[in-house]
Amino acid sequence: MNPYDANTHPGTHLVAETLGITEVSTLNTACRPGDPLYRAATRLIGTAYELDELHDRVAVAAKDALRLLEPLGRGEHRGARGPYALLRTVVPRLGDLIKQWNRAYDQLFESVSVYQRLLPDPDTAQHSNVKVHDLDQRHGSGRDDDWAVAGDRKLTALEAVEADGLRIRLTGIGDDPYLLDGTGQRPQPLAATVQRLVADGLLHQDTSENPYRPGRLLSLTPQGEAALRDARTATPRVSTALSRSNTPAGPGPLADSATAPVATALGKPSRSR
Numbered sequence: 001m002n003p004y005d006a007n008t009h010p011g012t013h014l015v016a017e018t019l020g021i022t023e024v025s026t027l028n029t030a031c032r033p034g035d036p037l038y039r040a041a042t043r044l045i046g047t048a049y050e051l052d053e054l055h056d057r058v059a060v061a062a063k064d065a066l067r068l069l070e071p072l073g074r075g076e077h078r079g080a081r082g083p084y085a086l087l088r089t090v091v092p093r094l095g096d097l098i099k100q101w102n103r104a105y106d107q108l109f110e111s112v113s114v115y116q117r118l119l120p121d122p123d124t125a126q127h128s129n130v131k132v133h134d135l136d137q138r139h140g141s142g143r144d145d146d147w148a149v150a151g152d153r154k155l156t157a158l159e160a161v162e163a164d165g166l167r168i169r170l171t172g173i174g175d176d177p178y179l180l181d182g183t184g185q186r187p188q189p190l191a192a193t194v195q196r197l198v199a200d201g202l203l204h205q206d207t208s209e210n211p212y213r214p215g216r217l218l219s220l221t222p223q224g225e226a227a228l229r230d231a232r233t234a235t236p237r238v239s240t241a242l243s244r245s246n247t248p249a250g251p252g253p254l255a256d257s258a259t260a261p262v263a264t265a266l267g268k269p270s271r272s273r
Contacts, residue, residue, distance in 0.1 A: 011051030011108055015044060018112055024048050037118045044111040051104045058101050061094040110176040116190055148192040149200075157189035157197055158228040161218045168194055168205060169215030180215060194218060202227050 003022055004013035012024045021027065027045055031038035068087050160166050165182020168191060177191040197203040202224035205216040220228065 008055070009052045010055055011048035011104075014051075014108065015048045015112065019115075037115070040111070040115040040118050044108075044115045047104065047108045047111045051101070051108050054097065054101045054104050058094070058097045061090065061097050065090045065094050109178050113176045113178065113191060117192060145192060145196050148190060148196040153190060153193045154197065154202075155228070155231040157193045158202065158220065158224060158231065160189045161194075161203060161220055161224070162228060166194075166218045167215035168211075168218060169213070170211045197224065 001022075002013060002016045004016050004024075006013040015024050015027075016022060019027075024045055028038050028041035031041055065087070068090060072087075160179075160181065163181070166189075167180050168177050169180055170177055177195065179189060179191055179194060194203060198205055198218075200223075201221055204219050204221050204224075206219075207216060209216045
């Protein structure tokens with residue numbers, strides 16, 4: 001469960017939700033200092049907390065502006081220059097903070113993207129004994145981005161596109177890609193996975209749309225629809241095969257038959273008289 005409130009801590013909430021973790025501040029403790037992943041994790045922690053801090057500053061500035069605007073909205077202080085003079089200071093300050101917040105928001109998504117690209121593939125260690133059943137073995141080309149379609153990432157991305165409304169958008173700073181679904185939420189698939197599927201001809205992006213806003217709508221190609229069907233049918237087959245291979249032989253005809261040749265070769269025991 002995400003321990004961070006999205007209304008008060010949007011930065012740390014986003015990182016915890018995207019990465020499935022419960023403590024953002026310890027994200028770099030499992031990495032060796034000096035490693036690229038350590039640097040990426042450290043930067044991600046900093047940008048997450050920076051967004052939280054800016055969120056607080058925006059909230060305070062907004063309250064100050066509202067405190068001055070409410071009496072004016074009721075028609076009070078007519079002719080008084082004090083509130084108007086204060087507004088000329090408060091409103092630009094609020095606008096500057098919102099700009100900083102937007103930049104920090106884009107930088108956070110850039111940091112998340114960089115961190116995810118550097119993560120090792122968990123499926124390599126956890127499922128090395130079932131590589132033959134990997135859904136993506138047909139696309140194993142040895143490319144640098146093979147990790148993007150490893151495990152169930154391809155299936156997750158294809159299903160998200162099938163659900164309709166999934167867009168790929170670029171950040172205003174750094175032009176890093178990220179995804180938005182039809183409700184404006186950040187979905188689980190990685191942007192790198194979608195980009196790989198576009199390159200493989202499984203997804204189509206509407207290039208007539210602005211890549212920044214609203215982003216380019218994604219859709220399944222005929223090859224993508226076929227790949228989605230294959231992936232869905234392959235998943236239960238793999239699970240069934242694994243469950244069968246791990247099922248211990250129990251008593252029954254097959255177990256009894258294993259001793260039949262021994263009994264036949266030795267013959268029936270003679271009765272004692």
